[in-house]
Amino acid sequence: MKKPVVGVFGVSGCAGCMLTMLYEDAFKQLSNFLDLRSFPLIKEDKYTGDFDYVFIEGTVCSDEDIMKLNEIRKRTKKVVAIGSCAALGGVPSAKNFLDQEKVMKLVYPKTNQLKSTLPQPISMHIKVDYSLPQCPPDKKEILEFIQCILTGREFKPYENPVCFECRKKGNKCLLDEGKLCLGPITNGGCNALCPSNKTTCYGCRGPLKEANLKAFINLLKEKGFTKKELHDKMRTFAGLGFGELEEENKTSRWLEN
Ligand code: SF4
Ligand code: SF4
Ligand code: SF4
Structure with a gap:
């Protein structure tokens, strides 16, 4: 059986979602059955081909993030938002509910050259096929998702409070x-x-x-x-x-x- 081609990417995130995958022994074992072409924390991103699945963490916080997402989407059959940031906007989205000028002044001494971009979940910019929200994401759920990829089962999200x-x-x-x-x-x-x-x-x-x-x-x-x-x-x-x-x-x- 041909291994599914998989990539892991981040826009503006803390890398916690990617670390969650890396620190799971079962992920390391399962990754032997994947053609893992891109994962910023473990290998250089030199791959220019297409993906079957891409996992994306982080919130969209800049024009560069939007360009990166559009480029990934064009090359990918199924996009998976992992973590609360990618799926829902997460902690960085607090900026949406605050005074933009005040927020910038808290971080930078000079703000006249800055462009304020409102943080948003990735689904506000590209089509997302699956979402695995949680901060940090649930290891077991990621593994179950990968098992679904490998066995051809459809992933069913949990639907109870x-x-x-x-x-x-x-x-x-x-x-x-x-x-x-x-x-x-x-x-x-x-x-x-x-x-x-x-x-x-x-x-x-x-x-x-x-x-x-x-x-x-x-x-x-x-x-x-x-x-x-x-x-x-x-x-x-x-x-x-x-x-x-x-x-x-x-x-x-x-x-x-
Ligand atoms: S969801 Fe949590 S762990 Fe993942 S990038 Fe956002 S803040 Fe970090
Ligand atoms: S109980 Fe579950 S859904 Fe609620 S904050 Fe904790 S991890 Fe998130
Ligand atoms: S049963 Fe009570 S403590 Fe438990 S999740 Fe519901 S509201 Fe929270």
């Missing part, structure tokens, strides 16, 4: 302890990683398809949480991921009422 896995594990609900947990509106698949370690869910796997945000907001209002607390949490790791859900449900208005 984080609460489903959390309850199954018998965890005590953090909302009952007065902590704002996004589990009810977040797509699971991480085995309720954060609540199982007594930390609230920040929604890094993005919104649940059928999330009932209205019911969740009513619950939060009853518990005394504010609009700002909800928005800050939804935007911390998911970036722009909850944007559509917020828009559809007019979260700002409901929380103000």
Whole structure:
């Protein structure tokens, strides 16, 4: 059987997604069955041919990122966004909700020559075939995806809320302890990683398809949480991921009422 030609690339990211792949022994074993042509952390990128699959991490933060994505897309059959940055915008997307001038002045002494580009998920620039969000991404999910590539099975994303896995594990609900947990509106698949370690869910796997945000907001209002607390949490790791859900449900208005 011909090995699938695979590449791993990053736009503006922290390399954490790529490291997650590298530090997994099972990935090293599975990569023997892949024709791995490009992976910035382990080999020079001299390959100029086409790919069957490309994994991309990071947020789109510059014109160079956009050019790189378009070039990869032209040469690739299936593009896979790995991590919350590539799939949802991730942590760098915080800039979308802040004063651009103030943000630039925090980092650079002179800003008159700078062009401010708003960070966005890669799907806002190229067609994405599969998304594996989480920060950092889930090793097991990446391996399962690669097994699907190798066996010709279609990859099926997980489609239950984080609460489903959390309850199954018998965890005590953090909302009952007065902590704002996004589990009810977040797509699971991480085995309720954060609540199982007594930390609230920040929604890094993005919104649940059928999330009932209205019911969740009513619950939060009853518990005394504010609009700002909800928005800050939804935007911390998911970036722009909850944007559509917020828009559809007019979260700002409901929380103000
Ligand atoms: S998703 Fe997390 S680990 Fe991956 S590039 Fe973004 S910040 Fe880094
Ligand atoms: S702790 Fe969070 S994820 Fe777990 S059941 Fe409560 S709201 Fe859901
Ligand atoms: S519990 Fe929430 S924040 Fe933690 S890994 Fe899962 S989806 Fe991400």
